[in-house]
Amino acid sequence: xxxxxxxxxxxRFGDQVAVDALDLAVEQGEFVSLLxxxxxxxxxxxxxxxxxxxxxxxxxxxxxxxLLGIKPSQRGLGIVFQSYALFPHMTAAENVAFGLEMRxxxxxxxxxxxTQTLALVGLGALADRYPRRMxxxxxxxxxxxxxxxxxxxxxxxxxxxxxxxxxxxxxxxxELRQIQRTVGTTTILVTHDQAEAMALSDRIVVMNKGKVxxxxxxxxxxxxxxxxxxxxxxxxxxxxxxxxxxxxxTSVAVIGDGRWPVADDVGxxxxxxxxxxxxxxxxxxxxxxxxxxxxxxxxxxxxxxQIETPCGLVxxxxxxxxxxxxxxxxxxxxxWRPQDxxxxxxxAATR
Amino acid sequence: xxxxxxxxxxxxxxxxxxxxSAPALLLFAGVVLVPIAMTVILSFHDWGQYKGIDPVFILxxxxxxxxxxxxxxxxLRTLRISVLVTLFAAVFGAPEAYILNRMQKPWKGxxxxxxxxxxxxxxxxxxxxxxxxxxxxxxxINKALLNMGVIQAPIPFMxxxxxxxxxxxxxxxxxxxxxxxxxxxxxDPQVENAALSLGASHMTVLRRIVLPQVMxxxxxxxxxxxxxxxxxxxxxxxIGGRRLKVASTLAYDEFLNTLNWPLGAAVATLLLxxxxxxxxxxxxxxxxxxxxxxx
Numbered sequence: 001x002x003x004x005x006x007x008x009x010x011x012r013f014g015d016q017v018a019v020d021a022l023d024l025a026v027e028q029g030e031f032v033s034l035l036x037x038x039x040x041x042x043x044x045x046x047x048x049x050x051x052x053x054x055x056x057x058x059x060x061x062x063x064x065x066x067l068l069g070i071k072p073s074q075r076g077l078g079i080v081f082q083s084y085a086l087f088p089h090m091t092a093a094e095n096v097a098f099g100l101e102m103r104x105x106x107x108x109x110x111x112x113x114x115t116q117t118l119a120l121v122g123l124g125a126l127a128d129r130y131p132r133r134m135x136x137x138x139x140x141x142x143x144x145x146x147x148x149x150x151x152x153x154x155x156x157x158x159x160x161x162x163x164x165x166x167x168x169x170x171x172x173x174x175e176l177r178q179i180q181r182t183v184g185t186t187t188i189l190v191t192h193d194q195a196e197a198m199a200l201s202d203r204i205v206v207m208n209k210g211k212v213x214x215x216x217x218x219x220x221x222x223x224x225x226x227x228x229x230x231x232x233x234x235x236x237x238x239x240x241x242x243x244x245x246x247x248x249x250t251s252v253a254v255i256g257d258g259r260w261p262v263a264d265d266v267g268x269x270x271x272x273x274x275x276x277x278x279x280x281x282x283x284x285x286x287x288x289x290x291x292x293x294x295x296x297x298x299x300x301x302x303x304x305x306q307i308e309t310p311c312g313l314v315x316x317x318x319x320x321x322x323x324x325x326x327x328x329x330x331x332x333x334x335x336w337r338p339q340d341x342x343x344x345x346x347x348a349a350t351r
Numbered sequence: 352x353x354x355x356x357x358x359x360x361x362x363x364x365x366x367x368x369x370x371x372s373a374p375a376l377l378l379f380a381g382v383v384l385v386p387i388a389m390t391v392i393l394s395f396h397d398w399g400q401y402k403g404i405d406p407v408f409i410l411x412x413x414x415x416x417x418x419x420x421x422x423x424x425x426x427l428r429t430l431r432i433s434v435l436v437t438l439f440a441a442v443f444g445a446p447e448a449y450i451l452n453r454m455q456k457p458w459k460g461x462x463x464x465x466x467x468x469x470x471x472x473x474x475x476x477x478x479x480x481x482x483x484x485x486x487x488x489x490x491x492i493n494k495a496l497l498n499m500g501v502i503q504a505p506i507p508f509m510x511x512x513x514x515x516x517x518x519x520x521x522x523x524x525x526x527x528x529x530x531x532x533x534x535x536x537x538x539d540p541q542v543e544n545a546a547l548s549l550g551a552s553h554m555t556v557l558r559r560i561v562l563p564q565v566m567x568x569x570x571x572x573x574x575x576x577x578x579x580x581x582x583x584x585x586x587x588x589x590i591g592g593r594r595l596k597v598a599s600t601l602a603y604d605e606f607l608n609t610l611n612w613p614l615g616a617a618v619a620t621l622l623l624x625x626x627x628x629x630x631x632x633x634x635x636x637x638x639x640x641x642x643x644x645x646x
Contacts (some may be wrong), residue, residue, distance in 0.1 A: 052544050072547045079548045085541035089563040098559075099549035150549060 001064055003028040003186055004154060009058035011044050018044040020210035031180055033189045033197035036207035042190045046156055051075055062153060078147030082159040084139045086131040092118065092142045093127040099150040117149040120179060137168045148183060157189040161196060173199050194234050198222065206230045225342050231273040240272045240311040253343060256289035256310045260338045269346035276317040278340040281332050288335040293328050307334060394616035404612055412617035429598040432515055433580040439520040440576045444527030445569050452535045470525050478589045481518040485509045514590045519580050526579065527572040534568025570637045574630055581626055598622040
């Protein structure tokens with residue numbers, strides 16, 4: 001039995017479906033991200049687990065027990081809010097101690113656990129400071145400590161890093177992962193940042209329009225996207241129109257003037273998505289499409305190209321390994337391995 | 352040459368704010384400061400039944416106001432009424448603002464209008480409305496209470512402090528609601544959810560999380576209500592009448608009935624000084640208490 005199970009969880013606001021029959025099983029100690037664009041239902045899902053939003057239908061069970069009948073204050077979950085939602089009239093230590101006070105933890109033990117948790121998030125020295133006098137990153141740590149100190153059964157993170165600047169966000173990502181590994185709390189993160197989801201999670205749940213598009217390990221979801229939406233949302237991708245035909249007894253995908261062998265018939269008209277970093281330049285005409293370099297941008301560790309092809313603009317990323325690179329305006333041929341393509345029927349891609 | 356030009360520009364720029372605000376400053380000085388100064392000076396003049404106002408410098412009026420038990424009673428009553436009105440406004444106004452803030456879209460606007468509506472009606476009209484409700488044994492409230500069997504004898508509302516406190520609390524309630532409302536707007540709505548998720552009950556959330564954060568709003572509302580209650584004239588004049596005088600109606604009577612302007616001026620000045628002292632003191636206290644958290 002999974003640790004946390006969401007079964008056919010549905011939430012409607014009026015006639016708008018925010019979350020549509022969502023199924024998800026989370027194992028103990030797992031770090032799962034709900035990833036999707038704004039309005040995909042990820043925050044509503046989190047709020048239903050937390051108990052702030054009542055589901056229209058469906059079930060949530062934690063360790064086999066139904067969560068829906070339990071008040072938010074009795075669920076024993078730790079939540080870090082996007083705005084941090086710290087108590088501005090309390091010091092960092094008082095903020096962290098609040099949850100323990102509500103649990104009638106004795107003074108001595110309370111003080112010890114507060115000190116311990118503040119040290120865990122690296123704020124040992126700022127225990128007596130008020131939130132207003134702290135930076136965004138420090139407030140974020142207080143919010144995390146406040147959620148962790150009650151030893152929650154699940155830690156819910158609602159876009160916790162979105163208010164931090166890029167550099168701090170990266171640092172906090174690493175730190176958050178380390179803290180989660182140390183404490184071992186089952187964690188559910190809601191985010192719209194695919195890099196964050198991939199960096200932190202054991203598994204990613206990609207959501208779109210209230211539905212789950214794909215559940216999988218970050219690497220798996222990136223390499224084998226289940227839909228064009230996932231391919232487009234997780235990292236950059238080129239979506240090319242093509243068709244699958246049978247030639248000389250084998251199936252081939254025809255894209256522009258290039259041909260690639262494929263395993264099965266997907267349908268006549270298909271869309272093919274290929275990651276920019278999987279595309280290489282080649283001299284051979286077989287298994288490649290022709291085009292002209294329109295722009296070439298140097299970005300330090302890699303080159304970013306826009307290639308004009310009969311199938312549209314194709315983005316190519318080549319690592320800067322000191323090789324000679326095609327200049328703008330030069331005719332090139334692009335190739336990629338057959339296993340680097342994700343092929344979907346054309347109808348599915350327009351969804 | 353160029354230096355000289357620059358310096359005149361700087362001088363002109365630094366003068367500009369004063370020049371621009373001069374008309375307003377002059378108006379303010381003309382209609383507020385000068386009359387106050389004249390009232391203060393007037394309070395030191397002599398007055399007699401037959402000689403009228405005598406422009407000399409004496410302390411007679413001040414001695415009378417400070418030493419006479421009659422005046423003590425008036426000022427103590429003013430203070431008592433103001434404190435009670437402030438308390439009532441806080442006890443009823445703060446929850447009112449909180450409930451209002453939690454209401455859904457159409458009701459929020461409607462009830463805000465209901466609460467602020469009284470501000471659109473003249474104080475005199477509203478107070479006369481209360482006079483109709485109170486009105487001795489035949490008043491609506493007493494009749495209703497007698498019929499329901501809640502009371503045996505009619506409660507005297509008119510010409511009593513009870514009546515003045517009730518009517519003034521109603522008249523001044525919107526100021527408290529608005530002030531607390533403003534404080535609630537700054538509250539992060541997620542903060543209450545955060546406290547709930549940590550295991551706090553709804554009552555605990557209100558007491559430990561919401562109340563401390565709207566306290567500055569309640570206190571600044573209290574300062575406004577207190578100042579308006581202490582200097583209110585129409586309501587004590589109509590509900591309290593000539594029998595139940597407060598500082599402002601006392602000053603009015605000295606000016607217009609006894610015609611002892613200097614004594615009236617002394618009463619008015621003392622009221623002003625006391626109010627300023629109390630308000631500035633409270634403000635200091637509030638600022639010091641909450642500076643660390645809210646600055």
